[in-house]
Amino acid sequence: MQRLGLRFLRARWRVLVRLACWSVLETGQTFLTGYAPARALDEGFLAGRPATGLCWLGIAGLGVVVGAYGTARVYAAVAALVEPLRDRLVARVVARGVREGDGGALSGLTQQVEIARDTFAGLVMMSRSFLFTSVGALVGLLSLDPLLLLVVAPPLIAGLGLFAASLRLLARRQEAFLRADEALAADLGTVCPGLRDITATGAEQQIAAATGARIDAELRAARSLARWGVLRVAALAIGGQLPIVLLLATAPWLLAHGVTTGALVGALAYVTQSLLPALRNLVHGLGTGGSRLAVVLRRLLRDGSGQQDHGTDERDRPPSPAPAPALSLSRVTFAYGPHSAPVIEDLDLSLQTGAHLAVVGPSGIGKSTLTALVAGLLEPRHGTIRVYGRPANGPDRAGLRVLIPQEAYVVTGTLAENLGLLRPDPVPEAELLAAAEAVGLTPLLEALGGPSARVDPTALSAGERQLVALTRAFLSSAPLALLDEATCHLDATAEARAERAFAARPGGTLVVVAHRISSARRADRVLVLDCRHTAYGTHEELLDRSAPYRDLVGDWTPVPGGRSEPALALRDTDGLDAVAGPGLTGDGRHVVAHGPAGQVQAPGDLRDRGALGGEG
Template sequence: MAESAEGSAGTGAGRAPARGARAGRDSARRGLVRAGLGFLLRRPRTLAALAGWSALEAAHTFALGFALARALDDGFLAGHPATGLAWLSVAALGLLVGAWGTARVHRQVAQLTEPLRDELVRRVVGRGLHEAVTAVGTPGRAAGEASGTGVVSRLTHQVEIARDSFAGLVMVSRSFLFTLAGAVLGLVALAPVLLLVVVPPLLAGLAVFAGTLRPLARRQRDFLVADEELAREVGTTVRALRDVAACGAQESVRRRVERRVTAERRAADALARWGVARALALGIGGRLPVVLLLVLTPWLLRQGVSAGALAGALTYLTQSLLPALQSLVHGLGGAGARLAVVIGRLREGAPDSGGPAPRTPTPGSRTPTPRTPDPRTPSGPEVPALELRGVTFAYGPGAAPVLTGLDLTVPAGGRLAVVGPSGAGKSTLALLVAGLLRPSAGEIRVHGQPAVPGRLRAAEQLAGQRVLIPQESYVFTGSLRENLCCLLPESSAPPPGAVLLDAVEAVGARALVRQLGGLDGWVDPVALSAGERQQLALARAYLSPAPLVVLDEASSHLDPAAEEMAEYAFIRRGGALVVIAHRISSALRAELILVLDGERTCCGTHAQLLESSALYRDLAAGWAPQSRV
């Protein structure tokens, strides 16, 4: 009984937020309707002009069926072809008048849509600039300024979507109403009894569509949101592919993307199911009257309806009412839903408005916690941190090998610098060690395990044993704390702020932290320089518990003093360090130096290589000793 009561309480608690969310959406929808009506009512002259030109456009609808009926009854069927041609000329004139009215209608629609666009842009820009200004002098100042810029750049794009959707909605709604009025007047003029055949199924079709409009719009919104979330997730994943593979996070990222794909597929399926309502409404309101008109032709003829009137009614149905109904159904179901979604976000400041408050989940967005290396992984002094045995690698079967038969051992806690000319294979070696590339021959082991394990579980375990920081460092949109902790797992307590600050202090990034407004400041990758992104990535690697760190020119955008500070920070941190050096000064801070020089590749200390490697002597010739920190 206790379990049952507890379960019921949990279910009720789950329903309450759902009811609250629905109530919030309903309130927002009512607010949108009121705002829209208020916007239109403030422009009575434009509405009156739009109605007048629309009525002129509807004259074409009236003239088309009525003139055709008179051309048949009074002209061709009565043996007066001249009269028939005259009535057809009236239909042609109505077509010209309707085209003129349509051109004027577009001008009036522009008089509505452009003020809407201007008003939305003013609100968006004002809100974005307000957020940027209020961020000055507060934590997250730089993040706030970047966030305000992001609000303006992203939401002005949504303003254009809102303008186009609103224009389409006005056009299809107005066209249907005035086309319906013109057709009904024409049917009354031809034979009022025709209304009994046309109007009831038309009203039934509209009722079916009206009844399904809200759930259809909701499904359309769900699909649009799911599509945006999938695009955001895929974009983030693509930008982070190298880091994902280096950290062994392929499976978790795959699951996250798969969830987004599944959510969009379900939203698309639900939208398609409700889309059947569109076809049903069109069938009842637009096509059923045509069938009824043909089936009831004998009865209508007995009621005194002429052949011309029947032809005119058929023309009204097929050439006017059915196309107008199709435009209305698809316009309200598509553009109407998009307009409601976009306007709602512009008014309410939705999560993708670019502001820092509603932070969208990104890789590492959940509060991470530190991890310790798997105790089952051999990592004692007797197990080298890195071993290469006869490693050969070529980019393709016919390509010349970049590395040939390379043997290398880096002891646990050892420091290796890799130097060589451009194209010698330095970054290739880093990718091989990180497991992003598989050697053509030979074996690479990290703490006794294969660098490219065959099993997923082994890959996840190995991910905690190494970390690669590439030259183009990956930084994602989110808080500074999230960026620093994204390589940490979720199995233990989050690191205190003092630990994070010690890490950024160690790699020389304290000034950047102050610039961003502290650990909770917002990070915009576009607003950071390449050197600032490298500092964040170095601090992230410093916090990682991985006992093997590979820096692939990870400080190339820093000055020599900052680079030296960062490298000594990793030396003091402990563990093994492999530095792909772009300055020869990095080699002086290493215990071993690997010189990649094709067949003359060799490894040793600085003194040994000065004796044995001509290339190393050339590289070291222009180097001047730097003071150590």
């Protein structure tokens, strides 16, 4: 990071020269702060020449005006130094966020980048001010009497030394605090959208305990940072306030050794009006802002793999074909609350690279929960989940799987930008067009005006948004694709085309949460989730030995036009209609009962998403 900083400053040496030149005026102002009053006293008022005294005070006032003009010009030079830094950080954060599907990227863009920008500007102003103010004050003390410099300089140097020694410790505490703050923000970002599900499943105590632990960790980090902040106070007391005490305590000795009264008053003016304020700004600004800037820049300048410059860590690259299964689950159990019945219990599953699995079952049985577990958005209560031999919730999971939910998102921008969100670099147009053709996006792409056409997300239908999201996932480098009803707004033909495209990706593995029997027929294997009779096999095998699967297949009835829709009754144990059929308007949302029979929630009010939604 230091090399990057020096390279950034060297590229803007002209700005630094201009900044230094305008700051020289501030040095002159500081010099006159003590020198002019000293001469006004010694050569003017104490010598019986008030006109001379007033003249020297006038010169001091003129110095203030000239210094203010220089300070105003300094702001323009600082802006020329700071804004390019902000632009580079924004570009890097955006690239990292869309490449990793980083949930903290928006926070990084709106909070950490602005912290870096404002802190860097403040540090430039404060460090520049302290440097030139100190030079002006020390030169002034030397010009008044060298003895004054001997009294003021040693405690000033000692205070600066203590402060410099504490910077590394403060930076570590600041980083711990920022890490705790980010962890809490990420936790709340997952919890808040899922409050409804948490309440419905009775998981309030479990979620409250986990969130409370995050809050306690941030509180401990904040207290540690505050305790070490005492060193800043000590450095300020030694370097800025002790010289005042020494000047007053040694005043008789100084006067006896030839220091004039005006020189002593001028020295006090240097310390109280220049050195002390400049040191206070430096200690508080650099102590808090400097350590924060170092931490924030270190976190922003790294890429998704943790490196700071360029290149991709091997962990983020899709693994080469290996004996390890593409997906393996071992005795996985998950429940939404400590006292809730498991949604998934003791599930074992193994998929080799290139497999195509369809997951079927009644609504609410746990299909979306399974994809969220594989994606690492949820953690199982028991058991292990591995993607290409690595933990599903490990730090390197971003490059291994991509989850496409039912509710697809499209951002404002060009179509090419939308399709390349999961790629670190712009997608070549030829590759983009080929992916659009494979998934079935080409008609929409041509209707919009090509890859460079700007997209208004509100103008797209739900099916068009799903096509954009599917093509985006198809272009990602993640070998495992999880389609959680990601084609529910498409007709059967478009759905088949998209699924076949994903199944045909070289080295790719596909898991589809199916809402049509045709999806299950296309898959190599079918997983039937049922509270009592979970089964796994081919379509034909399951028809022979799985009664729940036969019931599901029997309830999927073909309708004119080549589409197949689920009928209403899916053998729900309460006799409730669990899935919306063709006669119920809407966009594929489920009708779910949260109370006794007859209390059915209307479509459009409760969605099969919440904490599990989002692409990653």
